Amino acid sequence: MDQIDAVRTPASWVVVGLDNGGTCNNATVLDATGQFLVDRLVENPSRVQDGPESAVESLAEAFTGILAMTSTPLSLVRAVGLDTPGPASADGVISSKGSTNFSQVSWHGFDIRGALQARIGLPVIYHNDANAAALYAHHRHFGADAAKRSSVAAIVGTGLGGGVVESGKVISGAAGMAGELGHVQIPLHGVLEDGQPVPVCNCGFEGDVESIASLTGIAKNLLPYWFTRFPDHPLAAEPIASAAKMLRGYGEKEDPLALAVFAQQARAVGKLFTIAANFTDPAAYFLGGGVVEAAPHFRQWFLNTVREHTQLRREQQAAATFALVPDLDMAGARGAAVAALEAVSV
Ligand SMILES: [Zn+2]
Numbered sequence: 001m002d003q004i005d006a007v008r009t010p011a012s013w014v015v016v017g018l019d020n021g022g023t024c025n026n027a028t029v030l031d032a033t034g035q036f037l038v039d040r041l042v043e044n045p046s047r048v049q050d051g052p053e054s055a056v057e058s059l060a061e062a063f064t065g066i067l068a069m070t071s072t073p074l075s076l077v078r079a080v081g082l083d084t085p086g087p088a089s090a091d092g093v094i095s096s097k098g099s100t101n102f103s104q105v106s107w108h109g110f111d112i113r114g115a116l117q118a119r120i121g122l123p124v125i126y127h128n129d130a131n132a133a134a135l136y137a138h139h140r141h142f143g144a145d146a147a148k149r150s151s152v153a154a155i156v157g158t159g160l161g162g163g164v165v166e167s168g169k170v171i172s173g174a175a176g177m178a179g180e181l182g183h184v185q186i187p188l189h190g191v192l193e194d195g196q197p198v199p200v201c202n203c204g205f206e207g208d209v210e211s212i213a214s215l216t217g218i219a220k221n222l223l224p225y226w227f228t229r230f231p232d233h234p235l236a237a238e239p240i241a242s243a244a245k246m247l248r249g250y251g252e253k254e255d256p257l258a259l260a261v262f263a264q265q266a267r268a269v270g271k272l273f274t275i276a277a278n279f280t281d282p283a284a285y286f287l288g289g290g291v292v293e294a295a296p297h298f299r300q301w302f303l304n305t306v307r308e309h310t311q312l313r314r315e316q317q318a319a320a321t322f323a324l325v326p327d328l329d330m331a332g333a334r335g336a337a338v339a340a341l342e343a344v345s346v
Pocket of ligand 1: 182210
């Protein structure tokens, strides 16, 4: 799926995938047969902090740049897939309250999908970044069977992003807010220690998945508690935000405090997947994010711990698989491209 298709004929067509991030855009090209023409990150500055006009221009530059790099004529492009961080509507209107990446007032309620479509004159299909990554994980894992399968993905990063895929398609929801798995509240029994305060999320919920299984959750909720249990830990002397970021390195070295924190995260994701098992009963449970970029023994331990705490019925255990989300840094652009390919294939 990654190799360059050297025998592409002039009659075939392509879609372009554009992943918009806080500092960079990442671009890819996917041809009509499902082959990616780019096997690495191809980035340009996203300029989102300069406001919508500059950012849309940067996306247009990413688009023309990736066509030039792959020697693809513009006339072969049928559609463009775009993903950005949320929150945004299902068709790419940034939240009226803005967000971390889209803080300028000119972004509030801005239709980034419509603006890019007008700028480049091709259909643009939109997903938020977690949904795009979930879609890519699904298609990469199931290949030709993707349209017949379902999956759920949890991406543990600064927050907890997610995606729900049914019959190969991302569930978007009426307001575009389906798959916001981070804000699903979970039973805390078996997750928290006796006497541990109930974690609170930035969204205002108590005890949702993101309040535990995210970098924010580590800094805000988990480390402040665990430092009371390990007062002499070297990270206790660090500012809490740095300590949270450094924790993964300690986890890889099997530091007891770090393992306690990451085990809580894995148990929380297991509780979430247990809810998913009773909701859409997916064929695959995907796990992505920073923790997956850790050393192989550590990420395997994390995935195993998630699996141990996902309560499946016997029939479900036989039918479901657990896997790490591959190519995470390219997953957004690739998932956006997959969505565009599907949109124009029918
Ligand atoms: Zn929340």
